Amino acid sequence: xxxxxxxxxxxxxxxxxxxxxxxxxxxxxxxxxxxxxxxxxxxxxxxxxxxxxxxxxxxxxxxxxxxxxxxxxxxxxxxxxxxxxxxxxxxxxxxxxxxxxxxxxxxxxxxxxxxxxxxxxxxxxxxxxxxxxxxxxxxxxxxxxxxxxxxxxxxxxxxxxxxxxxxxxxxxxxxxxxxxxxxxxxxxxxxxxxxxxxxxxxxxxxxxxxxxxxxxxxxxxxxxxxxxxxxxxxxxxxxxxxxxxxxxxxxxxxxxxxxxxxxxxxxxxxxxxxxxxxxxxxxxxxxxxxxxxxxxxxxxxxxxxxxxxxxxxxxxxxxxxxxxxxxxxxxxx
Amino acid sequence: xxxxxxxxxxxxxxxxxxxxxxxxxxxxxxxxxxxxxxxxxxxxxxxxxxxxxxxxxxxxxxxxxxxxxxxxxxxxxxxxxxxxxxxxxxxxxxxxxxxxxxxxxxxxxxxxxxxxxxxxxxxxxxxxxxx
Numbered sequence: 001x002x003x004x005x006x007x008x009x010x011x012x013x014x015x016x017x018x019x020x021x022x023x024x025x026x027x028x029x030x031x032x033x034x035x036x037x038x039x040x041x042x043x044x045x046x047x048x049x050x051x052x053x054x055x056x057x058x059x060x061x062x063x064x065x066x067x068x069x070x071x072x073x074x075x076x077x078x079x080x081x082x083x084x085x086x087x088x089x090x091x092x093x094x095x096x097x098x099x100x101x102x103x104x105x106x107x108x109x110x111x112x113x114x115x116x117x118x119x120x121x122x123x124x125x126x127x128x129x130x131x132x133x134x135x136x137x138x139x140x141x142x143x144x145x146x147x148x149x150x151x152x153x154x155x156x157x158x159x160x161x162x163x164x165x166x167x168x169x170x171x172x173x174x175x176x177x178x179x180x181x182x183x184x185x186x187x188x189x190x191x192x193x194x195x196x197x198x199x200x201x202x203x204x205x206x207x208x209x210x211x212x213x214x215x216x217x218x219x220x221x222x223x224x225x226x227x228x229x230x231x232x233x234x235x236x237x238x239x240x241x242x243x244x245x246x247x248x249x250x251x252x253x254x255x256x257x258x259x260x261x262x263x264x265x266x267x268x269x270x271x272x273x274x275x276x277x278x279x280x281x282x283x284x285x286x287x288x289x290x291x292x293x294x295x296x297x298x299x300x301x302x303x304x305x306x307x308x309x310x311x312x313x314x315x316x317x318x319x320x321x322x323x324x325x326x327x328x329x330x331x332x333x
Numbered sequence: 334x335x336x337x338x339x340x341x342x343x344x345x346x347x348x349x350x351x352x353x354x355x356x357x358x359x360x361x362x363x364x365x366x367x368x369x370x371x372x373x374x375x376x377x378x379x380x381x382x383x384x385x386x387x388x389x390x391x392x393x394x395x396x397x398x399x400x401x402x403x404x405x406x407x408x409x410x411x412x413x414x415x416x417x418x419x420x421x422x423x424x425x426x427x428x429x430x431x432x433x434x435x436x437x438x439x440x441x442x443x444x445x446x447x448x449x450x451x452x453x454x455x456x457x458x459x460x461x462x463x464x
Contacts, residue, residue, distance in 0.1 A: 010353040010367060053381065054414065111412075119347040119378050122412055147351050147367065164421040237380045244374050255355035259363040274361075281357030295373035298380050 002098050003133035008142040008149045012256055014128040015067045016041060017144035018105045021130060023077070025103055028179050037260030038074050038188045039067035040195035042253055045208045046216040053122065055238035058216065060252035062199070064107065064126035064167065068174060070195075074188035078178035083170045087158040090171035095134060097175065103132040103142075107172040109163025115143070115150040120245070125167045131157075189264045190332055196257075197330035201323060210323045217315035220308050232308065237298045240291045251291070254284035273332075276325055283321045290314050342379060385412055396463055402438030403463050404429070407453045422452035 006025055011017020016036040023030050036042075041061050048056040061067075065081075072079045084090035097104050109125040110116055133140040137154045152160075161171045200209040207215055216239070223232035243252040261277035290311065297306045342348045348369060356364050370378075392409040395401045408418050419426045424445070432438050432445075443457075450457045 012353050012355055012365075051414065053412070054384070117347070117350045118344070119342070119382070123417060145350075145352060165417045166420065168420075234380065234384060237377045240373070240377045241381060244370075245378060255357055255363065258357060259355060262363060278361050281361070281363065282359070284357055285359070291377075292373045295376040299376050 001133075001135040002101075003135070003140060004098075004101060004103055006103050006130070006132035006142060009144070010147060011144035013041070013061075013067075013253065014144050015064065016071075016256070018128045018130055019068045019071060021142065021144065022103060022105055022176060023179070026176065026179050028183070031263065033256045033260035034185075034263055035071045036067060036253070036256050037196075037264060038185075038192040039069075039071035040192045040199065041067045042196050042257045043199055043208075044210070044212045044252075046212050046219070047207060048219060053238065055235050058239045058242045060243060064128075065172070065174075068105070068128075070192070071188075072176060074191055075183050075185070076180050077176050077183075079174060079176050081172070081174045083172050085170075087162050087171065090161055090173070091154065091158055094131065094173060097173075098131065098134055102175050102177075103130050105130050105174045106161060107169035107174075108160040109165070109169060110160075111163065112156065112160050114152065114156055115141075115146065117145075120145075123163075123165055125163050125165055125169055185267050189268060193264070193329050193332050197326045197332075200326045201330065210319050210326070213315055213319040213322065217312040217319070220312040220315065224308050233298050236294050236308070236311070240294050240298070243287065244291050251284040251287035254280060254287055258284055270332075272328075276328055279321070279325055283318065283325065286314070286318050286321065290318065342375065344382070347378070347382075348375065385409070393463065399435055401433050402435045403460055404432050404438060404449060406463050407449070407455070407460065411453055418452065422448045424448060 004025075007021070009017070009021055009024075011020065011032045013032065013036060016032050016039065019035045019039070020030050020032045023035075039062075043060060043062045045059045046056065047059075050057045068079070069081070082090075082093065084093070094104060094106075106129055107125075108127050108129060109123065110127045111121055111123045113121070113127070127145075129141055129143040131139050131141055139152050139154070139157050141150050141152050143150060161169060161173075163169060203209050203211075206212070220236070223235055227235065258277050258280035261273050261280055265271060265273035265277060293306050293314070294311055297308075297311065351367050351369055354366050354368060354370075356366065358364065389406070389409045392401070392406045396403050396406045404418075408415070411418075413421070415429050416426055418424075419429045422429070424432075432441065432449075446457050446460060450460050453460065
């Protein structure tokens with residue numbers, strides 16, 4: 001039996017929460033927004049040709065795994081990433097690593113997770129959690145979405161680690177092995193902000209970043225005419241679900257990113273970043289307002305001021321705000 | 334956002350867990366609160382579950398009427414679409430869609446049925462006869 005002295009803390013976003021908790025285990029103080037910012041997690045993309053749960057995919061963050069990899073690399077932390085072919089090897093390796101006293105991050109699918117809140121139990125293969133001990137057939141799990149720590153059986157864990165479908169985890173496990181004694185946050189933060197700014201305004205492709213928000217706004221105007229009221233309302237609901245639910249901590253990560261900019265202003269000693277963090281917060285509140293009005297629309301209380309055109313105009317305004325913010329952030333040095 | 338109020342969903346199991354939520358006050362403070370999701374979030378989640386429920390019920394009726402094969406019903410019940418089902422069962426998308434026809438489904442080999450049964454986590458008998 002192994003049960004490490006691991007401190008479980010709830011987090012808004014699963015992957016940055018897991019990374020921050022894993023590093024904190026080794027007494028390396030780093031907050032969740034900091035990990036998210038350094039890992040350049042903020043993103044936007046709208047892919048109408050890729051359907052998820054019968055509606056187009058809207059994503060507010062980068063591919064899974066990137067936040068952990070980027071943030072640890074930028075801070076000079078050595079990590080190990082494993083994928084496996086068969087469940088038995090994967091579970092044996094997990095036990096070996098736990099025996100050495102190392103808590104392990106896992107990528108899992110959510111559909112068969114027994115402790116997961118039932119309202120989120122959809123096919124989503126990009127969830128992250130930490131295993132910090134085992135006792136024969138029982139594994140001790142810290143899931144940042146949940147308030148308490150939980151337990152899971154051997155069979156269930158093997159199953160969720162090898163969930164199939166798009167973005168299959170293939171038993172992916174990861175953990176930091178070597179943390180340098182002295183870490184300089186400054187270059188990492190600057191690099192992270194530059195990367196995010198580039199993702200949001202520098203990619204010459206219309207479905208990504210600020211252009212993606214404008215593209216979504218244009219699409220939204222056509223939904224009611226092309227798809228009929230029911231389907232249009234469901235499509236809108238899908239955008240809002242991706243924005244508010246499944247571990248975004250609200251407003252499509254904009255609150256976390258604002259909190260990161262606020263912290264970065266202290267670390268870098270640049271006060272203009274704090275002003276931008278306030279702008280980001282206002283922008284996030286605008287997203288919140290968008291989701292509030294949008295959800296009224298989903299409830300079929302279509303008043304004129306909550307029409308799709310109105311919501312699309314709101315998105316355009318948000319896009320302008322974000323473009324302004326990231327044009328400023330791109331000049332950081 | 335309503336803080337620390339347990340929301341009421343149609344299904345009593347939903348909305349029992351408290352989550353960490355970030356927010357921003359206009360005086361420049363970022364706040365972290367642990368609480369339940371507010372009303373807007375509840376509406377959009379309920380909308381998705383309503384749609385899934387409708388699709389499952391619709392699929393059941395069509396299977397009973399003999400218009401589609403039971404694969405469709407179990408696919409909807411597991412919240413899958415043909416592409417995901419193909420990836421999970423290890424059958425190509427076009428074959429999955431082909432198997433939606435009752436005539437085709439009835440003459441499927443044991444091997445293929447086993448693949449579907451494994452993907453849905455049920456027995457072959459259950460696959461052939463839906464409740």
